[in-house]
Amino acid sequence: MIDEFAKDHLHGRLRRDREALVWKLDGLSEYDSRRPLTVTGSNLLGLVKHVASVEARYFGEVFGRPSPEPLPRWQDHDGSDLWATEDETRDQIIEFYRRTWEHSDARINELPLDAPGHVPWWPEPHSRTNLFAVMVHVLGETNRHAGHADILREGVDGRTGMRPEHETRIDEDARAAYRAKIEQAARGRVGVVGGGELRQKG
Secondary structure, eight states: OHHHHHHHHHHHHHHHHHHHHHHTTTTOOHHHHHSOOSTTOOOHHHHHHHHHHHHHHHTTGGGTOOOSSOOOOGGGOOSGGGSOOTTOOHHHHHHHHHHHHHHHHHHHHHSOTTOEEEOTTSOTTTTEEEHHHHHHHHHHHHHHHHHHHHHHHHHHHOOOOSSGGGOOOOOHHHHHHHHHHHHHHHHHHHOBOGGGOBOOOO
16 A cells, blocks of 8 residues: 555656646747756756656666657767757657656556666666666656756746746746845855955854
């Protein structure tokens, strides 16, 4: 009974975070969805593409049921799953992710939590694993990158929230006041010295 509860709980969280990640693209222009937003090139559409590829591998190859989606060999990973090429559309990448969900969900539903799996890109002896460990790992990856997407989207147009039902209308004045309060607390802690330099107190 506890296994079914754990499986259902992890699966529900994974479904929730998948949708949250895709939602971060909602309403963006083609350019804003794919342009680099950090010095390391992080971009919203690339996050979706990356998480889709990760999930396809973990619930596919690891359990001997490769994804029907065309994926490069894991040995040939070159970072190209972190950004969208000129030939790839946003819709194509989102649909790839959604098809991956179907394939993953089928594996999750049919296998018990202790079903054995092998992750060839993990070092021994950790490469021998099971469905429970893989579900936790993929959930962590999805949640982590959904958090990255939160920050990136906020930087594009100020839109925040975990899911559509959590989104509220942006009150620019209240947001500016809140940010100023945090800035004041930071400056108050370190102390302002002449010339704009900051020196930490005690």
